[in-house]
Each structure stands twice: as C-alpha cells, then as structure tokens.
Amino acid sequence: MLGEDFVRVLYIDLENRKADIRERKDLYKYLGGTGVAAKLLEENMKKGLPPLHEEQPLIISIGPLSTIFPVVTKAVATFISPHTGEYGESHAGGRLAMAMRNAGYDAIVITGRAHKPTYLLITDRNIEFKDARAMWGLDIEEVGRVVREREPGPGKRSIIRIGRAGENLVTYSCVNVDTYRHFGRLGMGAVFGSKNLKAMIIMGERDLPISNLKEYFKTYQEIYKKATQTDAMAKYHELGTPLNIKVLNAINSLPTKNLLQSTFEHADDISGERFAEKNLIRKVSCTGCPIGCIHIGQFRREFDKGYEYESIAVSYDHELVYALGSLLGIRTSDEVLEIIEEVELAGLDAMTTGVVLAWATEALQKGLITKEDTLADLEFGNTKEYIKAIDYIADRANEFYYTIGNGLNEAVKKYGGQEFALLYGGNEMAGYHTGYGFALGQTVGARHSHLDNAGYSYDQSAKELKDEEIVDYVIKEEKERNVLTSLCICLFARKVYDRPTILKALHSIGIDWTDDDLTRLGNDIFFTKLRIKKELGYSLENYRFPKRVFETPTLWGRMDEERLNRLLRMYIDRVEKEYEDWSRGQ
Known part of the structure; x- marks a missing residue:
C-alpha cells in the first residue's frame, strides 16, 4: 500500500457473496505485481483439483509505483492455467491499475463460483455482486456498452469482461x-467463465498519499523526460511493434503459413508501414503512460447492398499481425484487421487462435481432418473461412471445435500432426522464428511466453551463438523481468527503468531498497514460480520439440535438434542446482 508497510488484499468469495480485506505485512517484501500475485497463488491454489475447479483462485495485483510514474501501467494476474495445466500469469494495461489504486486495493483474490452469471462492482466503499444473466452470451463490445449504461459512476474506472469463448471455457479465452x-x-477468460463471472467494474476516489512531494515530482520529471525525449521508447509510439514484420521477414524469422516458410511474399502489405499509411487512425495510451503505443486501425465493412458501409476500429500489434496475418497467409492489412475484430468480439487470445487455425489448415490439407470437422474451407489466405472458424471455436460448435478449443496439445492427441504443431512448452508459438534463444526461451519461461525472457532478442543481437551464453541470457533476463513486472512496469519501458532509476523511484515514495534487494526479489520470484510449477506436476524431462521448427530456416539457418536438446538439458541442470541452493536458504 502506498505510504504503508503492508499489501492491502481484497478477498472475494463468489459462492457465499462475501468480501474481506486484509493488510498483509508478510507480502511487503514482494513489492506487488508478479511477486505478490505469485505468492498469493501459491498459498491459495488447490493442487489436487483441476484448473477450472471453483475453489481455484484468481489473483490480480498492482505495485507501489503503479500509475504514479510514467509507463508503470500494468496489472498482473495469476491463476492455474486451463490451457497448460500449470502456472498461469498474464499482464494487462488500460485503466485497471489506476482503478485498483484509486479503490485502495493492491491485490484482489477471487475464489468460488457464483450461483448465477454475475458481475462485480468494486469501489473504495463497497463490493457488490450483481446479476449478469442478461449479459451471458453477449460479445465483448456489447458487454462493455451494457455495463457503462448500468454503472455510470465516476470516470476513474476500469471494465474487464469476457466474451462467448470464456463462457464456453475455451482454454485460450482472454x-x-x-x-x-x-x-x-493462458486462459484467464475460461477462469472467469468457470466462476460464472462475466465482468468486473472497479472504481474509486481515494487520495494517493505521497509524503515527499518535492523528491517525487523531481524523480517523476526525470523519468518522464527519459521516456519521451530520448529514443528509448520512440519506436513504440511511431509504428509500434508491427515494425517487426519487415525486420523479421528480411532475416528469415517471420513465421508464415504454419511455419512452412519463414518469409512472406506479402509482408510489405501487412507491415507496420502499410498499416500506418492505410489504416492507422489514432494512437492511445494506457492510463499513466505518455507514449501512445496502442495503434488503432480502421477498415470498412459492407453491411447492406447499395454501397452501405460501416467503419470498424480495432487495435493491432506485431503478435496479432503475425498470428492472424502471415501465419495464415493473409495478404492485406484490411483483412488482418477484419480477422482481429472477430477474435476480439469472441474473447479469444489472438496468438493461440492463429496458431491453432494454421495447424488446422495444414491438417485439413494432409487429410488428418475433414471439412465435416472444420465446417469451413480452411486454406491459407481465405479470410472469410477463418472468420467462420473463429466463431465455431468460441461456440465449440462440434466435436472438432470442442477439441481445438482446448489448444493444440489436445488437438494432436486426437488428430495427429504433432510434427507441425507450433508448440513450445505446451503454449502456442509467438511471432519470432529467430533461432535457439527464442526456442529455448519460450519453452522454459515460467508462463511459456516469449516475453518471459526475450530469447529472440539474443538471437537478433548476438554476433555468434554460444550455448553457455544463451542459457545464461535466458535465466538472467527472466529474473530481471520479474523485478520489472513486480513493479508493474510495462516491459516496453525496460530501457527507461534501469536499476538506478527503479531505486530512485522507490526511494522517492519512501521505499529504501538496495540493488541487492532487487536481485533477491528477482531470484525469489523466479524460484517461487518454479516451485508452483513443480507442485502442479510440471517437468521438461523427455520434452520433444516439434519437427517443423527444425525444417524451416531461421536467422541462423536451420536449427539443429540435437543442439537445442542440449541447450534444454543445460538449462534444466543449471536451474535445478540453483533451485536447490535457493530452497536451502528459505
């Protein structure tokens, strides 16, 4: 809690419609965000129960710097992932961190299952359990509209909600x-759905007590100038992450057509430059951020005969353009936006949806599945058929869509095609086929995300590949990112918030930590997550990478399977030794 030596946790029991607030001094050493969320997950999870059991918890946490410093905009959620069956963690910006801060909560723990569809209204004065039966079945946009009409309230609010995919427990619903x-x-939308929770509205008007305003303001200004007047974050405002499309395409690293290719002949037509020239209408920021990295693109859609069109605005970034563009062979920016819109309304994760559909396209070509299964003529580049399939996934339209609604791990068990299923550690591939650093990094990351350790960055910056360096990079970077995400700093601002800057910001609000304290925090979180994963049965022993990743060239040429397996073994051995040393010190 800002200005205090404790973390203020709101506990919500949906089944009994009860709420309780506790001031947890023992959590203070984890600061907030990822650290607090991981610890609260560990102490509340039920390891003998399935991920979507009503007793499993859902945690959302912010940090001490949240929204009072530039680009400290994230809230961190943890849960048992219905997609992988192990540790689940996800981050989101928007207004949520601000709303939690103004409502006076550092973390929220939700357990139980409501007896009927419910939405929560959380304020600094009250917690209300409200009837959401009329919202059940509505898409993301409609739910937002209904909630805004029902709960006008003050402007400092955040509305989070699920679509049909979450209601139907698709394991990669968001x-x-x-x-x-x-x-x-990793399926937080399904966790909402399993709890009969359609939406949450959080708002409040609490003051933010900062004791030393002079020092705080001086530090704020320094960080603001660093973020806005240097090139540290310039690319995120200008073209945004879609600038990666042309860059990766030029170095044989853009996954295309289910990774049958690592370059795309239409890359220029779905590049960040093309989106900016043709579709970009505005840039938006999360609350507390001066950068404006959220790029909103617009496309026209005909809704009736006689040249009747409507303009649709959706946000786009590299991962969406990769997964719903190059990976599916989609040739134009308009068509990519059209597919993104369908994914958004259904409430699906864009990356996993794209990878699942790319696998299904190839599986259909190879005869592993039929059109009776797909109900759509899936072929690379066919936008209209992919849009149909997206709705079928969200609705779990038949046995095939029910199966792929549980992700590729389940799909290949039933239909085969494991050799071309783009999976790393049980999670679908992100948009970087750069080489060994990426392949190892996404596989071993705590949540099997490319953002856990950015192994792709090593691939792109290294002058030569050295096995020890790759393993060392992946471990050190994940620990350092644990520090950033415990403070809820947007990872786009990692060059702004170096260690001295972090310590100065903390000091300005009365938290006198040292560099050693930050190192200890990164280690504690890293191994706490590993301990959670072990308790849930996680193991990389006997892990096998999909054959496809070795068949298609990367920046460094084709990867050697034996070398990647050796890197994985090196990583496991080193982390196990460090884990044993850490455990003895606890």
Missing part, C-alpha cells in the same frame, strides 16, 4: 480490459 487491452494467452 479477459478484455477497457476495450483495447487484454489478459491474454
């Missing part, structure tokens, strides 16, 4: 946050 942001990937 939670939409304030329209343009998301808790994506």
